[in-house]
Amino acid sequence: MSPAGQRWLRIARNEVGEVRRDRTLLALVALFTLLGVLLGYLLAQGVGFAEPGTTYAVLVLQLLGILVPLVAVGITYERLVGRRVDGSLKLLLGLPYLRWDVLLGSYVGRAVVTIAVTVVAFISILLSSVVFGAGVPTGPLPVQAFLLIVALGVVFTGIGITASSVTSTTSRAAMLTFLVTVVMLFLWGPAVTGLVWIVNGFQFAAAEPAWATFLQTLNPVNAFKGLASMLVPTFEGVAGLVGGETAYQTPAWAVGVLATWAVVVPLLGYRRFRSADL
């Protein structure tokens, strides 16, 4: 019997290997290379990455902060449920693997792909910036921006894998993933505002109550935006979420929120997946 670490790693490696075999993933890599080249060109035309407050860093964070999460859910939402529907999960689980190995291996493997796509984008930004004569971007900002985008990418990889582990048809997995993504990206704020309106006796409050701010901080996209606005002051985060006075308005809290989403949500998915009839 092989040790647990080797088992999920083997699944993860196989997932990463799919990049080489799957044309969709190859196309994705090509697309992000192209995007990087374009961004590098823009960088060469305008101001440097490292200068705080540049519109350029904002552009990268906003663009990749949307695209990378979309890629992450796109390459994960049908990973497990697809295998369940086409029966290849039974083939896999006829081998010495546990469901946990398959879930963790798929998650880690796809997270590596998400990160790889982000790396590809950043490297081609760098290369094309050099080619177009702007030189190598220096300073901590590019690295910080990269890490932040990767963190959000991993969170959404986890969301996609989770949706994939708790549903029994691919269309339901797609619906669930779409719904969660839309809520995260666009509807979390309005939902909290709506809640305040209801609690306040169906009237708008003069100031946002503390519990509403707290709820706002729980959205990983808000955590991302808050941290991004700390890196680049001109990045429009959600007002007062990171850098406020309370414990849940600190950068550490925002990082914690991202980490919790990345870990806890897939674990909840596993609870369901563990005892599902395949």
Place this chain on the structure above:
Amino acid sequence: MPAINVQDVTKQFGGLTALQDLDLAVEDGEIYGFLGPNGAGKSTTIDVVLDYVRPTAGSARVFGHDAREETLAIRDRVGVLPDGYDVVGRMTGREHVEFVVDSKGADDDPDEILERVGIAGAADRVAADYSKGMAQRLVLGMALVGEPDLLILDEPTTGLDPNGARRMREIVREENERGATVFFSSHILEQVEAVCDRVGILRAGELVAVDTIEGLRDSVGTEARLTVDLDGPAEAVRERVLALEGVTDATARDATLEVACEAPAKIEVLDAVREDGTAVRDFSTAEASLEELFARYTEGPA
């Protein structure tokens, strides 16, 4: 210790009962044919044994390991050909086998395995583009990796041409001679007849017969099928014939009466019909086959 021991397993999907208090024992070293029509619960039984689904009640053990608690110990010792599978990702045939060799920590040569199941020529093609029969051969090959102590094959002949089906039976025999227990399900009797030591017949989630092929043959041997053409409607005499000793089944179709009975009862059947006042125009007899026995176990009223 039995290779597979299913105890009192009931499985319900929503309101549907797929298995009802199923007890099943597959002895170490035998080839066990698991027969039943589609939907009888064969795949569900295998799913319970391999922990793909969780039983509503009861438990399953493989080589003494609990299917739910010691899943890994079981999966280490079995080779599985599941039903309704698809191949994994975009890997070639050889990559599939290599992945299984890695997963099991085995030292098989992938090309030898592919040669054995007769798809060596397609080793470098992407398996997702294989025909149904080729994919079936590939998955059989994957099941053979690491010389498993138990082979669980769910409808292994599906999609195979006659040559493929014969090769599959040869492999089953070879594996059994090596010492492996083989459990394989089929809805076609002749597939298991040629190769199995024992047969279990499943019907609507319940095991209705377990016997050796010899035993089944014996119980069939004394049976005959009698077809009687009458002057009037056969339905009129059916009840009377059915009541006779030695008659196991009687069906009436227009003026034709079909009777399954023990050989000595044939004359009594004809006598009974004539006593009823119905003239016999013609009759013929035939020995019952295993197929008919299987059909009787699996069709008609329970």
